[in-house]
Amino acid sequence: MSAARLIYLPLGGAGEIGMNCYVYGYGPENKERYILVDLGVAFPDMDSSPGVDLIFADIAWLEERADRLDAIFITHAHEDHVGAVGHLWSRLKAPVYARRFTANIARRKMEEQGNDQDEVHTVEAWPETVSAGPFKVGFLPMSHSIPESSALVIDTPAGRIVHTGDFKLDKTPLVGEPFVPEAWSEVSKDGVLALVCDSTNVFNPNAGRSEVVVGPAIESLVKGAGGMVVATTFASNIARVRTLAEAGRAAGRSVVLLGRAMRRMVTVAAETGIMSDFPHTIPPEEASQIPRENLMLIVTGSQGERRAASAQLARGKFLGLSMKEGDLFLFSSKTIPGNERGVAKIMNAFSEMGVNVVDDSGGLYHVSGHANRPDLQEIHNLVKPQVVIPMHGEHRHLREHVGLAAETGLAGVLAPNGTMVELTGNAPKVVGYVETGRTYLDGTVQIGAMDGVVRDRIRMALNGHVTVTLIIDENDEPLGEAWCEILGLPETGRSRTPLSEVLEAELEQFLGRADDSLLADDGKLSEALRRNVRNAANSEIGRKPEVTVVVSRLAQ
C-alpha cells in the first residue's frame, strides 16, 4: 500500500470568478477520503450560454467517489459558493457544514430542490472544529461583503491548510465579524502547509477600504436629494443594506425593501442574530400613501438583472411604485464585468425619465468585498505558508497571484480547475489532471456544456433556421414540392421574392434532376436538401442558415 498523501483539486473557481468547488483529499492513492469546500454557481450569458439558467462545476469525478466524501463545507452564503448545494447535493449525499447564517440560506436551497434540510449542520466559529474522516475543519471568522464569511482552518495528518474563502481586510465591517490579524497569526504560528487564497482583486494596487467609509457619503447624498431616493446593492451585503436604510432614516425618509432577495436576506440576518438593529421599514403597499420626497427604496438588481426590482422600475411600475423626474437612483455597487450592457440600459431608461442616476465611478458609494494586492501580501505575511495556491480567479488572476507571492519569496502553485496538487512530500507537485468542465441547469435538466445543445442554440441565433419538409411517395418519387419554413431570417433578399419561395424553387430544380438512388436514401437526400438550402440562402441573403430536414415516406 502506498503512503498517504494530501491532495488539493479545484473542480471550479480556479479559472473563473464563480462556481467555487474545491476538493481536498487525504489517504493512500485512490483510497483518499475527501472533503469538499463550497458548491457554488456561475451565471450564464448570451454570448456563451443562451437560455441556460445556472452553471455548476462538473462534479462527475467526485460523484464517482462520493462514497469517500466525508463532508461539504460552505465558507459563506454568496451564490457562487452555496448556490449549487440544492441542485447537486443528491449526487454527493455528504453532510453539509456551515455557520448559522450560511446554514440558514443553504437549508432553503436544499428545501427548494426537495432535499432534506437536516443534512445541513450549523457549526460554531473557530476554535470549534468538525471532524470529517482524516480532516478537522474550523471556521475562522473573516470580513467580506456578507456576514459570517469564514476562512477554513483544515487540519490534516500532513499539516494545516488555510483556505481563505472570500475575504477583505476590514477591521470595521459594521455587520459581521472584523478581520483580526492576531487570530490569523495564532492559527499560523505552528506552520501552515498551504494558503489557498482568494485572487479576485489581485490586479488592484491600492489597499482596500473599510465598509465604514461609505456611510457618510451615502448619508450626505440622500440628505441632499429632493424626490424619491432609490438605492441598489447586493441583497447579501447586509452591512450596506443597513447603511442605506440608516441614511434614509437619517434623512427622515420611510424605508421600503423591494425585491424578494432583499427582504429574505434582511429576514435571515434578523433570524440568525446577525443583525438585531435594522431600521424600521414599511411594506411597499404603504409607500403610495407617503410623499415621494419622504421615501427611500432599497431594491434588488444592482447588476441590471432583467427580473429584479431595478429593471422593473426602469420599465415602468413595480408594486405600484414608479420613478419620476427629480428622483435619485443610486448604484451602491460595482458592475461585474460582463454586466455593463444591462446596467447601462437601466441607467439610460432612468435618464429618459429625468431621474438623477449616481454610481460609484467617483469611488464614494461602494467598497469591494475582496482583498486587494497589498491586502493579499498582508495575509501572505501573517500566514507565512510553505506554499500559496491562488483560487477564486480567472487564469490571469491566479497567474498574477503566484507572481505576487514570489515577490515576497513565497512559493506559489498555479493550479487551474482539474489540476491535482499533492501537498505532501518535499514540495507541492502536480500529480494529475482531472477532466472538468461545466454543467448547465437548463430549465429543469442538467446538461453538459459540451453536449452540443447550447452550441445549436447559438448557431440558430447567429444563422437563423429553415425547416424543409418533403414527402416521398410509394414509388420513391417526391409527392408535390419540398416546403420551406423560415424562422429568424429576412423575408426577402437580393431577388425581392419571398425567401421561402426562392428556396423552394431551388429545391424543385434540384429534385427534378435528382436520381433514383439519391431519392431512395434518406440520409443522402436530407444532406443534399440541406446543402442546397444553405447555398441558395447564401446567394440570396448572404447567410447559411441552420436547417432541419424532415423527409416523410408514404409507404415501404
Next chain:
Amino acid sequence: MSAARLIYLPLGGAGEIGMNCYVYGYGPENKERYILVDLGVAFPDMDSSPGVDLIFADIAWLEERADRLDAIFITHAHEDHVGAVGHLWSRLKAPVYARRFTANIARRKMEEQGNDQDEVHTVEAWPETVSAGPFKVGFLPMSHSIPESSALVIDTPAGRIVHTGDFKLDKTPLVGEPFVPEAWSEVSKDGVLALVCDSTNVFNPNAGRSEVVVGPAIESLVKGAGGMVVATTFASNIARVRTLAEAGRAAGRSVVLLGRAMRRMVTVAAETGIMSDFPHTIPPEEASQIPRENLMLIVTGSQGERRAASAQLARGKFLGLSMKEGDLFLFSSKTIPGNERGVAKIMNAFSEMGVNVVDDSGGLYHVSGHANRPDLQEIHNLVKPQVVIPMHGEHRHLREHVGLAAETGLAGVLAPNGTMVELTGNAPKVVGYVETGRTYLDGTVQIGAMDGVVRDRIRMALNGHVTVTLIIDENDEPLGEAWCEILGLPETGRSRTPLSEVLEAELEQFLGRADDSLLADDGKLSEALRRNVRNAANSEIGRKPEVTVVVSRLAQ
C-alpha cells in the same frame, strides 16, 4: 409661405455611442434643404442583435427627402462616423465631402459596395469651405485618436453652428493636427448659435492627457521585455501605432504589422501624407527567421474581436506566428463597455500560454481620444454658444452634458435621436419628433430592428426549437404519427425517455382525441400542435421551445 427655419435632427448617435448620423436643415417648413453630418455604424452584440453584421441608423425619414439633401459631410474616418457610407449612399445619393485621409477611407467603402468613388470629394481644412444649398461648411482641424478629425463650422443664414465631431484637447497629438485654442476663439468671435458637442467622456472628472505621455512608458515596457512583444490598439489610432513601432525599434526589434486593418491604415496614412516617417516594418513571412526576442508585433483586435489577429494568436498560430511562455502582450487600449468578456477570454488564453499580459489598468499605456469633463467646459468657454446640444453619447451622457453646460450658465438642449430642434427664434425649441431606430445589415440584406427577425433568433437561442410535421390524408385523417425534431434542447428530461419521443407520444394522444373540424382547419390544428408541444416540453424539461409546425395535406 412660412419663414425659413434652421433645424437640427439627430437620426443616430444621440442615444448611443455609435452610428452617428445628424441632419441639419434650413428653409421654410417642409421645404428645408438638408445636409447630413456623418454616416456611421454601430456594432452588434449577442444580447440584442445576434447574427447581425452591422447596425445603421434608420434613415427612412431622410431617404424620403433625399431630393432636398445637398451634401454629406464626414468628420473623420472612424467606423462609427464613416462606416455606413458605402451601404447607405445609394439611398441618399448626395455628394460626400471629407478631408484627404477620411476621403480615402470613404472611397474604399463606396467601392466595396459598388458605388462610384468619385462621389467622395476631398476638402481642404478651414478656412476653405464647401457650399451646399443654404449651408457653407468648413473643416476645423481638431485632435482625436485618428488623423484629420475635424469639427465642422456650419454657416447658415440664421447663424453659425459648430459641430465638434469627436475630439480631445491635445496640443501634442504626435500624428495629425493639435488642438489650437486660438482657432476655436477665432471661429467663435462673432457668436455661435449652437455648439453640437461630443459627450463620450462627460463622466470623467479629470482633465484629458496628451498622446505624448504614453510613448516613454511603452518604450520602457518594451525595452524590459524578454521574449516576443505583441501590442494591440485600434488600427486607426495612427499616432499610437507609430509610438508602438518606435518603441519596438528603440528596443532593437523588427516590427511586424498583423491584421488587415493595421496594414491598411498605415498605408493610407502614408499615401495621404499624414505620416511619412513610419518606422521600417517587415512582412509576417520574414518574422519566422528572426529570434523572438528581436520581434515586435503590432496587431488588430484590441476589443477581443473573434477574427482579429489578437484572437487568432490566442487560439494558436496566425500567419506562422504564435505566442510562447515569457512573451509579452500589451493592450494599449481601453475596453469598450460590452466587450469585457471577449477581451478577458483572450487575456486568459494568453495567461494559459504563460504570456505576460499587460493592460491599461494602471493608466500608463493608453489615453482616451475624447474630451473629459473639464475639457468640455474649456470648449464651452471658448465657443460661448447660445446653446449647447450634446451628441455622441447614450441618453445619460447627453443628460449629464446638459447639466455640465448649466453649471457655467449655458443653455443646453437634450435632444436624443429623432428630436427635431429649431434653432431659429428666441430660444431653441423642440418642434417635432421623427420616427427613428436601427437598420441591421444581416448578411447582405438590410432589415429593420423591429421586423421580428432578430427577435425570433433570440427566442430560438433562449428556448430551443422543435419542428413538428404531420401528414393529413385525403379523408382529413392523420396519416401515421406527427414527428418531432428537436434542435438546441436537452435530449432527455424528467422521464429519461428521448424528448422527441415524449413529444410525439403527447401529440399521438392529442390527435387521437382531436375532432374532425380541428383536423380540417390548418390554422387551428397547427396552433393546437404547437401548444401541446410547448406544454409537454415544459413539463418534461422545464422550458417552452419555439415550434415550427408543417401540416401537409395529401389531396383536397
